[in-house]
Amino acid sequence: xxxxxxKQKKPAKYLIILTTILVILGIPSYIWTKKNVSTLAGRYxxxxxxxxxxPGSSASADRFxxxxxxxxxxxxxxxxxxxxxxxxxxxxxxxxx
Amino acid sequence: xxxxFKNKFEQKLAQITLKLQKLLFYRIIQRTVLxxxxxxxxxSFIKIIQITILRKDSFLxxxxxxxxxxxxxxxxxxxxxxxxxxxxxxxxxxxxxxAAKYTAKHFHRDDQMAxxxxxxxLLIITFTYSRVQPLSFHGTVLGMRGLLFAILLxxxxxxxxxxxxxxxxxxxxxxxxxxVLERTFISLKPISIVLIVSVIFSFLVNITYxxxxxxxxxxxxxxxxxSNNALIQLLSTIGFSLYTIIASFFGWSGIYSPIEIEKSDxxxxxxxxxxxxxxxxxxxxxxxxxxxxxHSFATLGGTGSVLALIIAxxxxxxxxxxxxxxxxxxxxxxxxLGSSIMSGIPVLFNVIFIIPFILAPLTCMLMAxxxxxxxxxxxxxxxxxxxxxxxxxxFIGTNGSWQALIFSLISLTVSVYIYIPFVRIAxxxxxxxxxxxxxxxxxxxxxxx
Numbered sequence: 001x002x003x004x005x006x007k008q009k010k011p012a013k014y015l016i017i018l019t020t021i022l023v024i025l026g027i028p029s030y031i032w033t034k035k036n037v038s039t040l041a042g043r044y045x046x047x048x049x050x051x052x053x054x055p056g057s058s059a060s061a062d063r064f065x066x067x068x069x070x071x072x073x074x075x076x077x078x079x080x081x082x083x084x085x086x087x088x089x090x091x092x093x094x095x096x097x
Numbered sequence: 098x099x100x101x102f103k104n105k106f107e108q109k110l111a112q113i114t115l116k117l118q119k120l121l122f123y124r125i126i127q128r129t130v131l132x133x134x135x136x137x138x139x140x141s142f143i144k145i146i147q148i149t150i151l152r153k154d155s156f157l158x159x160x161x162x163x164x165x166x167x168x169x170x171x172x173x174x175x176x177x178x179x180x181x182x183x184x185x186x187x188x189x190x191x192x193x194x195x196a197a198k199y200t201a202k203h204f205h206r207d208d209q210m211a212x213x214x215x216x217x218x219l220l221i222i223t224f225t226y227s228r229v230q231p232l233s234f235h236g237t238v239l240g241m242r243g244l245l246f247a248i249l250l251x252x253x254x255x256x257x258x259x260x261x262x263x264x265x266x267x268x269x270x271x272x273x274x275x276x277v278l279e280r281t282f283i284s285l286k287p288i289s290i291v292l293i294v295s296v297i298f299s300f301l302v303n304i305t306y307x308x309x310x311x312x313x314x315x316x317x318x319x320x321x322x323x324s325n326n327a328l329i330q331l332l333s334t335i336g337f338s339l340y341t342i343i344a345s346f347f348g349w350s351g352i353y354s355p356i357e358i359e360k361s362d363x364x365x366x367x368x369x370x371x372x373x374x375x376x377x378x379x380x381x382x383x384x385x386x387x388x389x390x391x392h393s394f395a396t397l398g399g400t401g402s403v404l405a406l407i408i409a410x411x412x413x414x415x416x417x418x419x420x421x422x423x424x425x426x427x428x429x430x431x432x433x434l435g436s437s438i439m440s441g442i443p444v445l446f447n448v449i450f451i452i453p454f455i456l457a458p459l460t461c462m463l464m465a466x467x468x469x470x471x472x473x474x475x476x477x478x479x480x481x482x483x484x485x486x487x488x489x490x491x492f493i494g495t496n497g498s499w500q501a502l503i504f505s506l507i508s509l510t511v512s513v514y515i516y517i518p519f520v521r522i523a524x525x526x527x528x529x530x531x532x533x534x535x536x537x538x539x540x541x542x543x544x545x546x
Contacts (some may be wrong), residue, residue: 015411025486034496040479045374
């Protein structure tokens, strides 16, 4: 009994190290999961989601004006709209309504 | 031997193990697994650095200061990837060398040539025929999951040397240069045979397709046949977990393998949607999924709950080798990288450890299933980042539920108690027949016979 007690002294040190590591890792993982879940829930429960519409190659950014107008009229709401145009030189011009 | 082991079961297990250890096949496998240990360990530590510091979506993002310089960041990341890929990422190549070398040595053939031929052979078989990249291989089969194949291939190469060449000349009898030439010509026949067969084999069978086939079948079974019956769900989750655990025990990988990219089946997604909708994990529709049972409670420290084995060694083992290995593999295992302890003890292919390796995760999963059914803790439904400590995955997956954390600790304790008797048996067996003693020695002919 005495002998096993003596031999176990050293390994106990590693058990303490192990526990410490887990506690140290536990705190950031708690913060991470709280943040992640609230982001996910926010995204999932959001009443609105963005709709991205891409016109065909020969159409301009105003291609969907009629559609947006119809939708806004039908539901009596004004949804915000951002029009992006990527020019041939790589520059982006935008218009917001 | 009788006085070493207390009960009938221990004696029986010891007898089986000792009998197996006499087999050449078994000795070669065990020794090869021990040989790859340093590379696996090094690779695991690199992987930890990648998970904790270099990943941008890691759970430690908030506390570890970020490198804002993308250029420096990318370079460090590239270096880490290179170090990882050429240690843990290609252990199968190292293993095939070892297996061929030990086999050839046993039959008194040119062991060095056999090992090198085996490396060429494995690389030829896994070679990707691509016109874009001149030298590329099917990477997945070169890592831990290709271990079984690599060892068998190595033994086959060693055996080919025995069958088709005469024994190696005595090293000291002649002048060095002529000796090397002589050795080359003695081994030329087996080398050519092995390489030609490998080319034919690699051309006929696309190895990734071949090695992934069982997995694909099982995976499609797991995703396409979903049942709403809780009992069937429980049974199928346990079944697939068993498949995964047994597969990794033999150097393969199952569908729930933590190394792989998270595959989420519809039941897991249902749970997440429910929880996000109701702002709580309590009452999620599917209680028994891979996430709620296997990932949370069966992988404490990697497949087979090997963190429990490490703790069991700290608690009861007096063997200096076991202690050293446990100390070094403790940190990788915290991050669920169990491969290093699996090759260091070795656990892989080791008949003593197959029982706790399956039993510990299985018991924890059943306990968890009961606790979930009794609503003692919420099911783990939220996403868990890769490399999150296994012990904390239930805690993270339930959005910080204390019940789940306490239950993880209980699971760990139970697993430790399952491992303890087997650590004792393994230790006693080491005093009778130590496989690790003659590892890599020059004259180990006696031990191999």
